[in-house]
Amino acid sequence: MTETAIRSRDNPIFKRLKKLAESSRARREARMTLLDGEHLLAAYLAAGGTPHTLVRAESCDAARLAAVADCRQAKTVVVPDALFAELAPVATPTGVLAEAAWLTPQAPVDLALVVVLEDIQDPGNLGAMLRTAAAAGATLAVLSKGCHDAWSPKALRGGQGAQFVLPMQLAADPGSWLRDFSGTSVALAPEAAHDLYTLDYTGPTALVVGNEGAGLSAATLAAATTRARIPMPGRVESLNASAALAVAVFEALRQRGVRR
Amino acid sequence: MTETAIRSRDNPIFKRLKKLAESSRARREARMTLLDGEHLLAAYLAAGGTPHTLVRAESCDAARLAAVADCRQAKTVVVPDALFAELAPVATPTGVLAEAAWLTPQAPVDLALVVVLEDIQDPGNLGAMLRTAAAAGATLAVLSKGCHDAWSPKALRGGQGAQFVLPMQLAADPGSWLRDFSGTSVALAPEAAHDLYTLDYTGPTALVVGNEGAGLSAATLAAATTRARIPMPGRVESLNASAALAVAVFEALRQRGVRR
Incomplete structure (x- = not known):
């Protein structure tokens, strides 16, 4: 050398x-x-x-x-x-x-489990969310144009290698991606009528999470097939976007009986 | 004024x-x-x-x-x-x-749901974990001496108000706290034999999470009544500590049928 x-x-x-x-x-x-x-x-x-x-x-x-x-x-x-x-x-x-x-990992042929991230602006949050998706064996991450750069040094640090193994679609329009998706898309929203645990994630599923402060845009909410809220009995009314994604993704795995 | x-x-x-x-x-x-x-x-x-x-x-x-x-x-x-x-x-x-x-909120009289945090060093992570615990209505957070200061401006920013409503025991010794706890304590550890979803959280429960890099100390692992791993089918072998806590805490709520 x-x-x-x-x-x-x-x-x-x-x-x-x-x-x-x-x-x-x-x-x-x-x-x-x-x-x-x-x-x-x-x-x-x-x-x-x-x-x-x-x-x-x-x-x-x-x-x-x-x-x-x-x-x-x-x-x-x-x-x-x-x-x-x-x-x-x-x-x-x-x-x-x-x-x-940049690497462009191949999508696994598994049952679709997609995370759609809209305007996640904190690099640490974005990295943690990609890490969660990669650990869960998600088949694709769709990132809106307003997301922090997934390949920035800080996002890579948060992702701990997730970017190297998780297929990503960057600079996407979440609304049009969701309209083209043939599976069930579930938008996480605090005001949703359905509770996360009453929905079925055993078919092809996309989980949709929005910006840390503003949540999901009206256009993206409208394009998802359903909305769900995470029940929160405590005196704080919201979760960090990355924590919310982890709860939803692992509930999908639990329902699918994934035990690796 | x-x-x-x-x-x-x-x-x-x-x-x-x-x-x-x-x-x-x-x-x-x-x-x-x-x-x-x-x-x-x-x-x-x-x-x-x-x-x-x-x-x-x-x-x-x-x-x-x-x-x-x-x-x-x-x-x-x-x-x-x-x-x-x-x-x-x-x-x-x-x-x-x-x-x-500092505020010292009263512990709710609910069924115990305690989070025990050992040596969480990143203020954003610690804040997010307290926020998750507060949103879930946890009854207590036990923080080891090696945790970042829960009342630092950065931890407060990550907590979004969690510190004002969540009872906390600061500078604790997790091992001795766990030995005094009469409920089930579950240490999250990647090498554990039990999978998270096979355990029962419907009784008084403490969930134990360790440092971002090093995980839990041997002493704390030994003091917990059981260990669990979160099944991860993907090509990345670990979750952010804050994501892992969220998955475990909300699995406990799901089992308890909490639907608020």
């Missing part, structure tokens, strides 16, 4: 990496992102991905990178810690980054 | 507020915190709390504070925007803060 040292902000590779760190547009145009840390890199490799460039902070031991298997073909660049910090999404950088292409 | 203008960082009120913003020890010793924004302030008032001091950023219209009911007795201070920003927990401050005493 040969390493290239980058010394300056004017280096073209550094400029390219910095754009990927900061701009969702740059990520979208290149269909690339930056993976932060060995854990995400290992998940990417496990999912069959091949990183394009590995980035090591100068103070980070080269052996740490070498320990991650199968990366020998990737080009490695070493950057001074101050420059590395400009690329890393967290205050205490791990010292290891990878420039990597 | 008369207002006092603060002009300097040396003002004793400002110094006191700044300590509450920054130090969990200061909050613990005074049993006070800072509430950020009208939403939290309204939730605090609705729960029966009386704020001690209201803080308004100079650029924030005084009418916004006046619109929050029943605050006329509280002292109001006005601070320059630059000083206000030092007190606010978010990058884009709301312009309204309240210095407020």
Whole structure:
């Protein structure tokens, strides 16, 4: 493994990496992102991905990178810690980054279990929701245009590798997607007449969750075949969007008798 | 409502507020915190709390504070925007803060449903977990010493008012609490033999969730009466701690037939 040292902000590779760190547009145009840390890199490799460039902070031991298997073909660049910090999404950088292409995992042939996410704006929330969907074996995540970028470094951190294994349809129009869906679509809404547990999720199902504050738009609510609320007996009247999605997705699995 | 203008960082009120913003020890010793924004302030008032001091950023219209009911007795201070920003927990401050005493809500007399949280370190996660417990009508949250401060401005933001209505036992030792608990305690652990849905939560129940990365300590696992895993058929092997808690808590409610 040969390493290239980058010394300056004017280096073209550094400029390219910095754009990927900061701009969702740059990520979208290149269909690339930056993976932060060995854990995400290992998940990417496990999912069959091949990183394009590995980035090591100068103070980070080269052996740490070498320990991650199968990366020998990737080009490695070493950057001074101050420059590395400009690329890393967290205050205490791990010292290891990878420039990597988006993966497009195949949809499982299982019975459809789709999550439709409208305008989820917090990267941590979005990442957690994708992680929940991936853990549940969801067949697809449909993300509206107003969602935070699913491939941003912060969303990747929240997703813990979910983006590498979960088929996603990005920048979608939830209303038209729901109108084309032939299964049952259930919009989670606090004012719904049905309670979550009275509905049947054993057929092809899409679960629809809206923005953290505003909930679902009228257009999306109208396009879903039914609405459900999660019964909340407590003195706080709503759940975090990510918690609500988890409750609904795992109720669907429970009804399907999934026991893995 | 008369207002006092603060002009300097040396003002004793400002110094006191700044300590509450920054130090969990200061909050613990005074049993006070800072509430950020009208939403939290309204939730605090609705729960029966009386704020001690209201803080308004100079650029924030005084009418916004006046619109929050029943605050006329509280002292109001006005601070320059630059000083206000030092007190606010978010990058884009709301312009309204309240210095407020911790509330100690009474435990409902309902059938016990306790959440035991060990070393939850992310304030957003902790807040979301308290919000889930409050929405579910949990009777108590037991927080280990290693948990993030439940009364920090960031945890309050994630909790959306949960801290005002949910009885909490702070800085607890989960192992000894569990040994004293006479109901069933279920530790969520990925390697558990039982699947979540095969257990009975219709009696007094404590649900036990561990640290985001490390999970539960051996001592806490040993103190719980049983262990359960959430079946995950997907290609990602774990849920966010907050999502896992939501799935378990709402499974307990479902079994109890709670339909409010």
